[in-house]
Amino acid sequence: MLLYLHANKLTRLEKLFSSIKIQVNEKLFIKDPDSSQLGKKIVEHSIYLIDEIGFEEFTFKKLGVRIGSPESTIYRYFENKHMLLVYITSWYWTWLEYRLVFSTNNISSPEERLKRAIAIVTEPVKQDSNYSHINEVKLNRIIISESLKAYFTKEVDEANKEGFYMVYKSIVQRISEMVLDISPKFKHPHTLISTVVEGAHQQKYFSEHLPSLTDVGNNDDKIVSFFTNLVFSMLKNG
Amino acid sequence: MLLYLHANKLTRLEKLFSSIKIQVNEKLFIKDPDSSQLGKKIVEHSIYLIDEIGFEEFTFKKLGVRIGSPESTIYRYFENKHMLLVYITSWYWTWLEYRLVFSTNNISSPEERLKRAIAIVTEPVKQDSNYSHINEVKLNRIIISESLKAYFTKEVDEANKEGFYMVYKSIVQRISEMVLDISPKFKHPHTLISTVVEGAHQQKYFSEHLPSLTDVGNNDDKIVSFFTNLVFSMLKNG
DNA sequence: CAAATATAATAGCATTACTATCGTTTTTGC
DNA sequence: GCAAAAACGATAGTAATGCTATTATATTTG
Numbered sequence A, B: 001m002l003l004y005l006h007a008n009k010l011t012r013l014e015k016l017f018s019s020i021k022i023q024v025n026e027k028l029f030i031k032d033p034d035s036s037q038l039g040k041k042i043v044e045h046s047i048y049l050i051d052e053i054g055f056e057e058f059t060f061k062k063l064g065v066r067i068g069s070p071e072s073t074i075y076r077y078f079e080n081k082h083m084l085l086v087y088i089t090s091w092y093w094t095w096l097e098y099r100l101v102f103s104t105n106n107i108s109s110p111e112e113r114l115k116r117a118i119a120i121v122t123e124p125v126k127q128d129s130n131y132s133h134i135n136e137v138k139l140n141r142i143i144i145s146e147s148l149k150a151y152f153t154k155e156v157d158e159a160n161k162e163g164f165y166m167v168y169k170s171i172v173q174r175i176s177e178m179v180l181d182i183s184p185k186f187k188h189p190h191t192l193i194s195t196v197v198e199g200a201h202q203q204k205y206f207s208e209h210l211p212s213l214t215d216v217g218n219n220d221d222k223i224v225s226f227f228t229n230l231v232f233s234m235l236k237n238g
Numbered sequence C: 001c002a003a004a005t006a007t008a009a010t011a012g013c014a015t016t017a018c019t020a021t022c023g024t025t026t027t028t029g030c
Numbered sequence D: 001g002c003a004a005a006a007a008c009g010a011t012a013g014t015a016a017t018g019c020t021a022t023t024a025t026a027t028t029t030g
Helices: A002-018 A037-053 A060-067 A081-104 A110-122 A136-146 A156-161 A166-182 A189-209 A220-236 B002-018 B037-053 B060-067 B081-104 B110-122 B136-146 B156-161 B166-182 B189-209 B220-236
Strands: none
Touching (some): A037 A136, A081 A110, A081 A136, A110 A166, A110 A189, A110 A220, A136 A189, A166 A189, A166 A220, A189 A220, A189 B156, A189 B189, B037 B060, B037 B081, B081 B136, B110 B166, B110 B220, B166 B189, B166 B220
8 A cells, every 4th residue: 555655656756757848948949849740750850860870971851851851941940960969968968857856856865865866877778758759768879979079069168158068067066066965075076977977978888889998898787886986986085 | 427317318218219100000091191291291280270170170172272282182191081080099099108108117116107107198298299290289189179079980880890999999908907907806997997088088178168067177287186096096995 | 214103283073051932731819 | 710920841052061083294213
């Protein structure tokens, strides 16, 4: 009975979550792709197509063929393919931030809270049925192998001024604060956490393509435990 | 007198170094750019131009205008701009590997040796007068902001098979062995070192463009000390 | 000094990365 | 339920990119 209630409570919380629209910075699109069927189709199939052929080979022309619309229509939603990449990247981090907040909320132990936070940013992603037009597993693969191209560009400073990377920074900020909850005198929480977030992605990529650069094999748990261990080692040694 | 001899010895070692040609995997070019004046000019100005306008905006056409040669001539040296990026990246890591070997050679203390190795891969780069057509400072900036584009591509597996990333892997392998010299039972030396090498680059980039993701400010020494501390903390805590 | 090789000059072509126009469908506000 | 507005599809067009090809001239090498 208690179990039942508990499960029921989770379900209701999840329902609450399912009603949350992932709000992405409005400057990232011309017309909100979440406001129409076509817009969702564009985002859905761009994730499929980028995952398939890579961002360099990806063009609006090819995407148009895939969804049966002319490329000019896609240009009504996104300025260019780079902005679409920034958009889906931003969507991903917004989605992850909700999961981060959900997972760490009401956890009284600061250590347990930080552990959960590290897990969220380092463990493999599962499909989230609340957003049916987004394949989070494929999106995660894109984030790992392509999203750096959204950050390492000559326009990074202007993009940053426009707030394109706000959600990403917010996640790093949140987890940094959890670090400080444990060790208020720790001097480099942001450096530590940004290293962990990017490092986890890299290790996943290396394990699949350049395995001699890792020791994690195809065991994703090792990535979680390595970086968890890394963070707590650093906190222990100042 | 002793000091003089010491200085003299260094000079001779350096002279030895100056005669070393940086040998890059022959599959990376069509005609060895190091075999002609024009080839060196292509490499020299590609570094300037990529640093100036970024890799996306960089084209053989623009490079041709810069050096006063038609683009078709550049195509006789490199298959395309991506291969040129792989080439200069590979040149950089080969150069850094020599410096790594030079700096850690004959250091009897394993801790001191590892410290020096970490410094080589995390500290700022200085101009090396031995290779007058290469601006190592600008090249380092390119490595930090563009070289991931040489690794994160759909062709990564074939490129890896061809040995394009061999030198990079060799550096990680060397430093991993230094880690094992100190802690033979440490389970994740490659993961640790590849995280450090890439992490140091990222922190440098973040400090210049996304400063809220770091705590290092514009103090490069903090990057060296953070990652040195990170490695030794991990070794201490298994 | 001849033969081989490298380079410059030029042209050309398919694809990319957009922008513009215009008729038709769909949505919306009353 | 209908008119106005907005969105979409179809098509065309343009400058730049990413190459390849050709030929004449210069340079190197045997």
